[in-house]
Amino acid sequence: MSVKRPVYLDYAAATPSDQRVIEEMISCMSIDGAFANPHAKDHVYGWEAAEAVETARDRVAALIGASPLEIYFTSGATEANNLAIFGLAEALEAQGSQKKRLVTSPIEHKAVLEACEKLSHQGYEITYIKPDHEGIVTAEMLKDVMDDDVFLVTLAQANSVLGSVNDVHKLAKVARSYGAFFHTDTAQSAGYVKTDFDSSDVSMATLTSEKICGPKGVGALYVQRAQKVPLEAQILGGGQEKGLRGGTVPTHQVAGMGKAFEIMRHQGDEDAKRMNALRDKFIKGLSAVEGCVINGSSEHHVPGILSVSFKGIDGSKLMPTLSGVACSTGSACSSADLKPSYILTGIGLDDALARASLRLSWGRFTKEQEIDEAVSAIAKAVKALRA
Numbered sequence: 001m002s003v004k005r006p007v008y009l010d011y012a013a014a015t016p017s018d019q020r021v022i023e024e025m026i027s028c029m030s031i032d033g034a035f036a037n038p039h040a041k042d043h044v045y046g047w048e049a050a051e052a053v054e055t056a057r058d059r060v061a062a063l064i065g066a067s068p069l070e071i072y073f074t075s076g077a078t079e080a081n082n083l084a085i086f087g088l089a090e091a092l093e094a095q096g097s098q099k100k101r102l103v104t105s106p107i108e109h110k111a112v113l114e115a116c117e118k119l120s121h122q123g124y125e126i127t128y129i130k131p132d133h134e135g136i137v138t139a140e141m142l143k144d145v146m147d148d149d150v151f152l153v154t155l156a157q158a159n160s161v162l163g164s165v166n167d168v169h170k171l172a173k174v175a176r177s178y179g180a181f182f183h184t185d186t187a188q189s190a191g192y193v194k195t196d197f198d199s200s201d202v203s204m205a206t207l208t209s210e211k212i213c214g215p216k217g218v219g220a221l222y223v224q225r226a227q228k229v230p231l232e233a234q235i236l237g238g239g240q241e242k243g244l245r246g247g248t249v250p251t252h253q254v255a256g257m258g259k260a261f262e263i264m265r266h267q268g269d270e271d272a273k274r275m276n277a278l279r280d281k282f283i284k285g286l287s288a289v290e291g292c293v294i295n296g297s298s299e300h301h302v303p304g305i306l307s308v309s310f311k312g313i314d315g316s317k318l319m320p321t322l323s324g325v326a327c328s329t330g331s332a333c334s335s336a337d338l339k340p341s342y343i344l345t346g347i348g349l350d351d352a353l354a355r356a357s358l359r360l361s362w363g364r365f366t367k368e369q370e371i372d373e374a375v376s377a378i379a380k381a382v383k384a385l386r387a
């Protein structure tokens with residue numbers, strides 16, 4: 001018989017797909033569905049698949065206040081970040097631009113940081129803005145480092161470990177006033193936090209499906225048309241996505257993403273309200289645990305992420321002691337090694353405290369009772385480690 005699985009509190013790493021998303025995907029897979037190559041122009045099968053892709057594009061655009069013409073499908077947020085950063089750098093280089101400085105922060109997702117790191121070996125200068133202790137970069141901090149040699153500012157809308165939210169509308173305005181483009185990774189925030197990108201100064205935004213109850217392996221880059229952002233394709237072949245991203249568009253994946261975005265447009269506010277109530281419950285429960293510190297912002301945050309640290313315990317024993325809760329100790333990509341999360345040390349936590357941390361994240365299918373269970377499991381583990 002199956003054993004009881006732990007409470008799933010790792011939505012910031014991946015979410016279960018919504019049943020409506022799964023059905024939409026299945027409708028694009030079998031012989032009687034929209035399975036064909038969406039670029040096949042010569043038959044009805046291809047037209048049906050193309051229609052499914054365009055419906056998905058409309059739905060993605062609608063959630064973020066954009067036009068479908070501004071949505072380029074990719075294999076996920078990682079690829080979208082790569083396309084935004086390398087694509088812009090290469091296109092500007094080809095135009096003979098003299099701007100060689102990029103501004104970001106040290107607590108961005110690795111998909112952004114590693115791309116910046118690579119550019120730093122190719123003659124570009126990277127400026128890292130130190131965020132405040134809540135993980136937020138303000139317009140004033142950005143102004144302090146800006147000048148007209150900056151070609152790109154890239155700052156996430158919500159931090160993937162802390163859940164802290166940057167005001168990307170204000171940040172984009174500052175970047176544009178210095179003639180730089182502004183990119184933001186919204187993998188953790190789209191649908192929960194204001195986007196309205198067409199009426200903003202945001203030049204490019206990274207989107208993904210897997211964090212909002214859609215499938216993995218699909219994402220998109222929003223590119224504002226009005227700004228005429230120059231971009232060089234990073235994957236060549238076939239000329240799909242208006243030449244910006246070669247390769248057959250995976251109809252079922254993008255249809256799943258489209259459905260996930262449509263559901264968020266209709267019920268994102270309701271989800272957020274419920275998830276924020278769970279967050280309050282979590283904070284209340286955990287505050288009673290000795291030595292518990294809440295990281296991030298109590299005011300500007302996404303509804304489903306909570307980073308907590310516990311003073312005076314051995315962090316390397318925390319996860320092994322904590323049965324009953326499936327969560328992450330930092331960012332999923334780096335949890336395998338025992339180095340403290342660079343995001344937590346990046347907001348000033350010392351190594352020991354950063355190691356003794358948990359990222360708890362929940363979503364649409366999390367029940368109130370599961371939060372209660374998690375709180376008691378965490379309290380028990382921390383108590384055991386203190387004994």
Ligand SMILES: *Cc1c(COP(=O)(O)O)cnc(C)c1O
Nearest residue numbers: 076077078109160185187188208
């Ligand atoms: C999850 C995540 C990514 C990576 O997304 P993929 O779609 O798996 O490539 C990138 N950025 C942020 C902020 C994330 O949370």
